[in-house]
Amino acid sequence: MPGPFVLTPELDAFKLQFEEIANEADAIASALTEQQFNWRPGTGGWSVAQCIDHLNVSARVYLPKLDEGIANAIRQGMYGEGPFRYNALGRLFVWTQQPTTKMKYKAVKALQPSPARRKQDALAAFRAYQVQYVDRLRQGNGLDLARARVQSPVVSLLRLPLGSGFALVVAHEQRHLQQARNVIANPAFPGSA
Numbered sequence: 001m002p003g004p005f006v007l008t009p010e011l012d013a014f015k016l017q018f019e020e021i022a023n024e025a026d027a028i029a030s031a032l033t034e035q036q037f038n039w040r041p042g043t044g045g046w047s048v049a050q051c052i053d054h055l056n057v058s059a060r061v062y063l064p065k066l067d068e069g070i071a072n073a074i075r076q077g078m079y080g081e082g083p084f085r086y087n088a089l090g091r092l093f094v095w096t097q098q099p100t101t102k103m104k105y106k107a108v109k110a111l112q113p114s115p116a117r118r119k120q121d122a123l124a125a126f127r128a129y130q131v132q133y134v135d136r137l138r139q140g141n142g143l144d145l146a147r148a149r150v151q152s153p154v155v156s157l158l159r160l161p162l163g164s165g166f167a168l169v170v171a172h173e174q175r176h177l178q179q180a181r182n183v184i185a186n187p188a189f190p191g192s193a
Helices: 009-029 034-038 048-075 088-097 119-139 162-185
Strands: 149-151 159-161
Touching: 009 048, 009 119, 009 162, 034 048, 034 119, 048 119, 048 149, 048 162, 088 159, 088 162, 119 162, 149 162, 159 162
Parallel strands: none
Antiparallel strands: 149 159
């Protein structure tokens, strides 16, 4: 089992992704004014602020589920060495959240973003949640990521492998950051030429 500060290769890859996602969110929003950050397309789509706030709301709901899954796995002694192979259900749910997947979903009420957010507040919270996800990677270090389970905050009967749970968060965040980039690319976006 790796030492307390050396992550397994799989978890280290997730750590790098969370760090890249935090930097990407900053890069997307840093040059935006408050008006641009909160601008919504006329089609009823979300603003950049709402994309990021949705990820913040999702983190507030999902982190306790990760805590529970990690704690249960530790109590049950579910340790193992990877690389891990995840079940079809876990792979399917991760695939559905990829930015390249064309499926569209309506966020459940509990995960709906606020209509408007201050840029500084939304980005600070987002970066803090990325740090918390990395902390959960450290807590899960050495666990069998295929056998340990995490409960979905949306569908209570759904329990995914812990590794799929981390991959799902990464894919979900990448998906909504792509959505934020699409908002900025909209021809009607304020300040576009």
